[in-house]
Amino acid sequence: MDSAVDGPRQSSARAGSRLCTCCGERKAALKRPKTLEQICRECFYIVFEDEIHQTIVENNLFKPGDRVAIGASGGKDSTVLAYVLSELNRRRKYCLDLFLLSVDEGITGYRDDSLETVKRNEIQYGLPLKIISYKDLYGWTMDDIVKAIGLKNNCTFCGVFRRQALDRGAALLKVDKIVTGHNADDIAETVLLNILRGDIARLSRCTFITTGEDGPIPRCKPFKYTYEKEIVIYPYYAISHIFSCDLMLYSSIVCIYSPNAYRGFAREFIKDLERMRPRAILDIIKSGENFRISTTTRMPEQGTCERCGYISSQKLCKACVLLDGLNRGLPKLGVGRTKGVAGGDSDCEQQAKRPERSRSSLQGKHGNIDF
């Protein structure tokens, strides 16, 4: 019997007449992707949420009264996160003030579509929604940026700008924490990528469940140990709940500008390992957690950007360097391998100068640049 990855219907059929290993009473409906246990619908629903609750409690992710922004992209992970967190908040009495925070990168045909999901979630879960856009923050949409730089390095802009945009949105909402839908697969993939790139600074912190505690707004990942496959099937097994159908309506459109082939290989490699041994994902995370950085390795020193005040290990933060390049008609400035963690780069080709765009509001203090 395979795990539930082919879809709930097939796996239910295969689960056949065995009893649930959890309750021992009901018929097993699926094989849990994470543990390969045969389990019934009801128990899957319960263990899925219980494990997330345990992760939250054991890692002291929140305290009563915290204002928490859920980074809501409209994709599967953050849509399920918004639902589960609002349910746990209600049932387990976390006493949190929850908000949805979305960044509109300005990608026509992608983000505009997924933001519709977030707007539905705002109504369904009764959570206030704040949308913050690259256009307003930086004067550029990702559509504009791709026109300027092409499809090769656009993900660098998007990643750097999004980290900062989330911090700025969170500051506007005056929240104490941001939570994101990064799941166990994402984290294992990032461990592997940081090893492959020899990025020791990121390797040392990419498995932290909470990051940015030295900055103004910490971020945490309640799905750190949650498998992507279980997030995908959870809405199908979320029994007798009025939102379960809506939960399946998350946007599954893939970003039109993200070929990101290297990450794609790492992802495929992890999926292959998982097929052979589901624990592989948890073991990669565990290995990442146990890496110890040699005391002789030079680590970047955290400071703040001279221009905008955002946390940075260089004089200017990466977002300011990238924005400078865009505004000066040199979009490749600051893209690529940098000394330390963020900084200058030499591979920019000389391009025709463009008139400087209005230097958008990169002022004020913002949070961490770590994700």
Ligand SMILES: Nc1ncnc2c1ncn2[C@@H]1O[C@H](COP(=O)(O)OP(=O)(O)OP(=O)(O)O)[C@@H](O)[C@H]1O
């Ligand atoms: N545009 C955005 N606005 C707000 N939060 C975002 C946005 N993009 C990503 N995030 C946050 O970062 C997490 C990881 O994003 P990533 O782009 O890796 O997508 P993903 O793994 O497909 O997640 P999802 O299924 O939620 O889109 C998301 O779950 C979400 O919490």
